[in-house]
């Protein structure tokens with residue numbers, strides 16, 4: 001692998017995918033890339049971002065195209081966030097630390113997974129030194145005191161928001177993980193992944209747990225990740241969430257689940273501007289980002305794409321993924337005739 005993604009011929013985000021596959025063991029690749037079941041939802045997450053067509057406005061007199069956004073009062077250089085992904089060290093020895101450095105370098109908010117291989121204090125120091133912004137994702141452990149200690153450590157290390165993931169009361173049917181059990185055929189048909197995470201995750205979670213996390217968080221905003229229905233989005237805000245993340249967990253849990261691009265509009269409508277909406281799942285192009293913003297999202301997250309960058313080129317790869325998406329977004333904004341994220345509306349979509 002060359003030092004620079006450009007030397008390896010990377011032009012688009014998807015160019016990283018095959019480079020990453022060549023760089024990790026097959027069982028790691030399965031864990032990263034697979035969706036649940038027959039992987040229909042994985043495909044549909046991407047396909048659903050192809051419509052509606054854009055309807056560009058010409059002669060818009062653009063002098064500059066500004067990608068900055070404000071989320072919960074915080075100004076970000078662009079609306080592309082790095083979604084929480086477990087165990088980044090499986091793809092690169094410097095995993096989460098390299099990702100944090102790339103995020104700081106590109107002005108990107110990195111949402112750190114509960115399931116991280118690097119001490120949270122170390123990640124916090126990298127962000128603090130570079131003036132970067134990062135959030136902490138929370139899975140509720142059956143032992144709430146354990147979760148509380150993790151959250152308190154993250155807040156002490158400088159996490160500026162918390163993200164409660166609510167879409168995983170159980171793990172999904174990831175057949176290849178089960179088949180290969182991270183390199184070995186399992187005797188009982190249960191993968192190592194399931195053996196580790198099922199006892200960890202608490203399935204008996206309800207809205208009162210959001211209240212509990214808010215109490216632990218104090219003034220720090222708490223987002224809810226894994227919302228696909230308008231009624232749940234409203235419930236999250238009614239229970240004090242600072243914002244919702246429309247996500248189907250990258251189609252990794254439940255196959256034939258609704259694509260996030262399809263779920264998004266009704267949630268935006270139900271939220272009625274009460275709180276911000278972030279969406280993830282299948283976003284691979286700047287045009288996908290623009291379409292998400294036009295459908296009413298305030299920002300997007302990517303998962304697999306930055307891990308492809310990490311697995312093939314470490315910090316430089318993650319940074320390059322963000323830079324490609326941001327440049328493509330800016331180009332697409334110019335081409336539809338908008339000069340700021342705030343001025344993106346549904347009007348740029350064909351109806």
Ligand SMILES: Cc1cc2nc3c(=O)[nH]c(=O)nc-3n(C[C@H](O)[C@H](O)[C@H](O)COP(=O)(O)O)c2cc1C
Pocket residue numbers: 031032033045083084085086113114115137165225247248249250251252280281282283301302303304305
């Ligand atoms: C390898 C991998 C690990 C993940 N781990 C977590 C996790 O620890 N916590 C979480 O909330 N979501 C996790 N997710 C889901 C992502 O946060 C995100 O919702 C999803 O990857 C977005 O879809 P995309 O990969 O198509 O961009 C994971 C996704 C992947 C691909």
